[in-house]
Amino acid sequence: MSDMADTIFHRPRGLRVIGITQMSFGIFSIIVSLGIFSAWLTGSPLIPTVGHLYALVIMIFVGIPCLVIGNYVDDLRRNAVIAQVLYSIAAIALVSYFIVNWGIQYHWAVPWFGLVTDVAVGYVAALVLFTQIVFVLYLLVRWKSVVPAKGVRIERDRTRARLIEYGLMPTPLSTDLLGSDGRAVVTKEQGQRIMQTRKVTSEEGMAILCSNCGGATPLTKAEADNTIRCDFCGVRLALSGVFMPCKNHPEYLAAAACAVCGERFCRRCLTAQEPPVDVKWTGSTVFLCSKCFEGRFRPAVTTASLVIPIDQLFSKAGSRFSRFGSLYGRFLRKYFGIMPYALRIAGQALSSMSHSSHGNDNAGAFILAIIIAIIAIPVVTGIALLLGAIVIVPILFYAGLVSVTVEAVRIIRRTDFISLDQARERAVIRREPVKEKESGLRAPSRSWQRSDAKKESAAAEGFFRR
Amino acid sequence: MAVCNVCGDLICEECVQKRIGDYAGKLFTIANCLKEECVAASGWAQVVNPDYQRLTNMDWSDSVDGKVLRTTGAGAVLMMVFELIFILGMLYIQFFTQWGLVRSNVPYFFIRGDAVVILGILGNLIAAILLQTALQVYIHERQLASGVMLLILLIVEVMLLLERGFFFNLRYYPYPYLVPVLLAAFGSASLLVFIGSAVAVAVGYEKRKQLREARKILGLASK
Incomplete structure (x- = not known):
């Protein structure tokens, strides 16, 4: 079992770009290859005999390798990165040889399905040369962060990786229950027995729940040094603090007090919220019982706090109108900024025109045209912007109303209540992460599960996370 | 049984005083013991009336x-x-x-x-x-x-x-x-x-x- 691990979210952004670019090259090459093969089948005169060989070469040496290597590079795999470097070096050598011998201006009429396309092969070669040099340099310079060290395990399943990132799973290693030695994994049957036992009433009275396996050990087994040995996995647990029964389930110890009603509840009855109340509370988890979570009696943080942002819709629409206004203001400032130069050029043209024959007639018409243009341009622009605003802003407002309706339907269908116990069982035991059912109109709860969290941006600093 | 939010002492059901306070727009419940300084420090929240809560159960x-x-x-x-x-x-x-x-x-x-x-x-x-x-x-x-x-x-x-x-x-x-x-x-x-x-x-x-x-x-x- 390796003790070094990381998640796919720590993949450097550059590696992602390389992987996607290589895959794009691969897909493009496969399409080209199929096109050439099809043209050869239909008897294109441009490739009478060796068309299928061209298609085969492109497919085997460009299409498939680019697609496969790019895909694995994108997966943050050690061998794939090494293969990418070797492939890029080979491509650089081949393309350089091509450019030196045939030159950058080299063209080739490529038959593709029923068409013939004139391809600037020299430029394509230059593009390949440039990208592959950049790839190789990037990979070599950032070797430590793009090549996972030997033995490092990367969690590539994004759902599981997200759970790890938010601390719901301690490591990407097995989440199975451990035995009393702290290393050996208990069998599936033993694990199920422990989970079942955790849920039944201890015949010997109030019990403590093991932080390792969740098993319930009666407090009567407490030892003189104020510790207790878990009946199931053997881990030694310290006894401290106050033991309170859950209000709804007296057979369970209470995990925490509800922050709203103050009653003590077990994990089954509590929900965890991260209310953006003020600076002091930001990021701190507040536990609420199911009733207070729903906010029926004392509006807490969820459904009852919902306010459809009608004022926001209107203020947004107003600000969009004013944005069009400021856009027009900026245009006018620029317009009058360049006017002196435009007038100077027009004056020069006018003076040269007045020296020619029929100069006075032409000059008069020219002056008239300039005046009309100077006045007409800002007026026409203003009208266009106004019309644009009149059309776009109501459409956006309308879209806002539609989204409000959709949110309302979601709220009416069901609240998104789920207990800590349910979440834990689904995510850790059954490995089915709880689906997000948040409303966009209220402060997010269960933020550790937010799918839009952009963890990829985190800098890759080697592979030393445990 | 509860823990005083001011001094941290363990308090029994008879000595606990529960209060509801408006903390930055949210109603939170706190518990305090009957010591003068703890009562004074919890004065920002109103004392809960359990009988009233029982009668207003909906x-x-x-x-x-x-x-x-x-x-x-x-x-x-x-x-x-x-x-x-x-x-x-x-x-x-x-x-x-x-x-x-x-x-x-x-x-x-x-x-x-x-x-x-x-x-x-x-x-x-x-x-x-x-x-x-x-x-x-x-x-x-x-x-x-x-x-x-x-x-x-x-x-x-x-x-x-x-x-x-x-x-x-x-x-x-x-x-x-x-x-x-x-x-x-x-x-x-x-x-x-x-x-x-x-x-x-x-x-x-x-x-x-x-x-x-x-x-x-x-x-x-x-x-």
Whole structure:
């Protein structure tokens, strides 16, 4: 079992770009290859005999390798990165040889399905040369962060990786229950027995729940040094603090007090919220019982706090109108900024025109045209912007109303209540992460599960996370 | 049994004083012991009256509240959808039908379509307020007010819609099924909202009575 691990979210952004670019090259090459093969089948005169060989070469040496290597590079795999470097070096050598011998201006009429396309092969070669040099340099310079060290395990399943990132799973290693030695994994049957036992009433009275396996050990087994040995996995647990029964389930110890009603509840009855109340509370988890979570009696943080942002819709629409206004203001400032130069050029043209024959007639018409243009341009622009605003802003407002309706339907269908116990069982035991059912109109709860969290941006600093 | 939020001492049921305080807009409960300094330090929160809480337990309304929320919510969503379709339909009629292109049929104030857009947005706004109120109708403390508000909004919405129908001369629209279809959709939404809000008013009034009686029994001054 390796003790070094990381998640796919720590993949450097550059590696992602390389992987996607290589895959794009691969897909493009496969399409080209199929096109050439099809043209050869239909008897294109441009490739009478060796068309299928061209298609085969492109497919085997460009299409498939680019697609496969790019895909694995994108997966943050050690061998794939090494293969990418070797492939890029080979491509650089081949393309350089091509450019030196045939030159950058080299063209080739490529038959593709029923068409013939004139391809600037020299430029394509230059593009390949440039990208592959950049790839190789990037990979070599950032070797430590793009090549996972030997033995490092990367969690590539994004759902599981997200759970790890938010601390719901301690490591990407097995989440199975451990035995009393702290290393050996208990069998599936033993694990199920422990989970079942955790849920039944201890015949010997109030019990403590093991932080390792969740098993319930009666407090009567407490030892003189104020510790207790878990009946199931053997881990030694310290006894401290106050033991309170859950209000709804007296057979369970209470995990925490509800922050709203103050009653003590077990994990089954509590929900965890991260209310953006003020600076002091930001990021701190507040536990609420199911009733207070729903906010029926004392509006807490969820459904009852919902306010459809009608004022926001209107203020947004107003600000969009004013944005069009400021856009027009900026245009006018620029317009009058360049006017002196435009007038100077027009004056020069006018003076040269007045020296020619029929100069006075032409000059008069020219002056008239300039005046009309100077006045007409800002007026026409203003009208266009106004019309644009009149059309776009109501459409956006309308879209806002539609989204409000959709949110309302979601709220009416069901609240998104789920207990800590349910979440834990689904995510850790059954490995089915709880689906997000948040409303966009209220402060997010269960933020550790937010799918839009952009963890990829985190800098890759080697592979030393445990 | 609890822990004092000021000194951290363990306190038994008899010595605990529970308080509810408004902390940055949210109601949180704290517990303190009866030591003078702890009572003084917890003074920012009001002492909880457990008897009052017991007498004002409203679990009996859980089932009916769920039904009220869904009935009014469905009606309000239907109303909102109706409004969203109505404005699009009116714009279509005014700009893309021969009948609508005649000003005397579908009037406008300054430019073609302005009356449809302005009155449509007004209708949408009322529908949005209606929807918001419908979503608040299951909260004990707001139920009665929300129910009454819904009834008022429903009357305003119905009047505005009828006024718009007359203003745009929809009675004379050549396609004979338009008006009955619109009225049927709008009528069903109104009926749902009406039933939901009427029940909300009734249940909300019961809860109000329960609160009053609790105060009377405990000799508390009514708010």
